[in-house]
Amino acid sequence: MSPKPRATDVKARLVEAAIRLLDESGPEALQARKLAAEVGVSTMAVYTHFGGMAALVDEVARAGFVRLSEWLAQVGETDDPVADIFSLARTYRQAVAEQPQLFAVTFGQSAPGGKRATLSDLTTEEGREAAQEGLEAFAPIVRATERAIRAGRFRPADEYQAAAQLWSALHGFVTLEASGHFGPAEQGIDHILLPLGITMAVGLGDTVDRARGSAEAAKAAWRARTGNAGQGGND
């Protein structure tokens, strides 16, 4: 059970190969034979290390959560918590935009052959673990929300509940956008995501003007971070 950090860690390399092939070639590339060939082993490695493809895909999904956590953790905290929330939203969306296949697996939308259960599969241990790591990715949103409440930008409220609302709105936008419902990237951000963020901020207690200001501040910070003007391109 103790995963030894060997130089030739086949287990980790299988997951890495899965994520890479997933982004390169789509979900149909998530095959035991392909992954084994990629790593240079036989398909048996999949079964000694994971017990089957399902568990390997679960591991990929978990890796997606971890990666999302890392993205969000990179968003620093400024003295404007509402702007930080906008930055987290942009980052959340950007992560999904850069690795749509990975997060499709993570969010359970798509699976190779459509064979794995996605919704209402909470009775499995893997599902619960994934949910737990979802909470970890969720933490930065909770902290920013708490700071917004403390700063008087949001009305006094349970920070988890308020953050869950923000997370729902953000996740919904990202999911629908990834499904192609909101058109080109820049359009979806400007027409839906930013107004949605302002709506949420105002609804949670902020003023329209201050919310707009924070949205602008986050946009400027984003431009500075990404380095280009338009930041519309996904890659």
Place this chain on the structure above:
Amino acid sequence: MSPKPRATDVKARLVEAAIRLLDESGPEALQARKLAAEVGVSTMAVYTHFGGMAALVDEVARAGFVRLSEWLAQVGETDDPVADIFSLARTYRQAVAEQPQLFAVTFGQSAPGGKRATLSDLTTEEGREAAQEGLEAFAPIVRATERAIRAGRFRPADEYQAAAQLWSALHGFVTLEASGHFGPAEQGIDHILLPLGITMAVGLGDTVDRARGSAEAAKAAWRARTGNAGQGGND
């Protein structure tokens, strides 16, 4: 092209069997041999009528969308458009809760590849006309939003954009709840969905008190419709 309403309409019966088996036994029941056996034909019927399992699954996904439209269309319009939005939200959630497997397929299959018209065109003037047909499920939300704007409950705004925000928030909540992130049904509704609705309404221009009142009105109407007190049970 003309689908004859034959007594032995194998095509329709295959889709029906797929939806039924999907809800009963999960996604793994979506197999050509199982469906054929269920209907009492050979697997060839799948290929003469659909061309393959993928197209049949597409048909199932489309059926889910239609079913969602029917659910939402059943929500009547009252003189309180914001309460109607709350009712639509409860209904949307209820539909997914009752057939999670079906909607997992529906939401997973709405691919950008399919040129089915979606929200993408709604934020541009020219695309709206053409997109109207493909958005039947979304239409009631847009109409309620428009009425809320007209009634002065929401600030003047593009009703499609505002509705897209509401849809994002709602869809995000439903998706995350179905993934098990929000605990038991009643808890998720009271702790997240209702506050989220109030947040959105207030953010779009409503007052806190009136939004709360509309939420209560929708809750009362829901109790009356479903007939039981708690309405927490999913079935």
Place this chain on the structure above:
DNA sequence: ACGGTTTCATAACTCGGTTATGTAACCAGG
């Protein structure tokens, strides 16, 4: 060094989507 365990290769097995082929039913037109 040695017995047990782990890791993996080879190859066979199974299941499920798909295709090849044939046939019976239906449907023109003569």
Place this chain on the structure above:
DNA sequence: CCTGGTTACATAACCGAGTTATGAAACCGT
């Protein structure tokens, strides 16, 4: 009514992908 073509299937085979059976080599504690 007969006939040729098309459609809707059944039967059975094919094939790819997950899985398993088996065995060997490497690793490991004693």
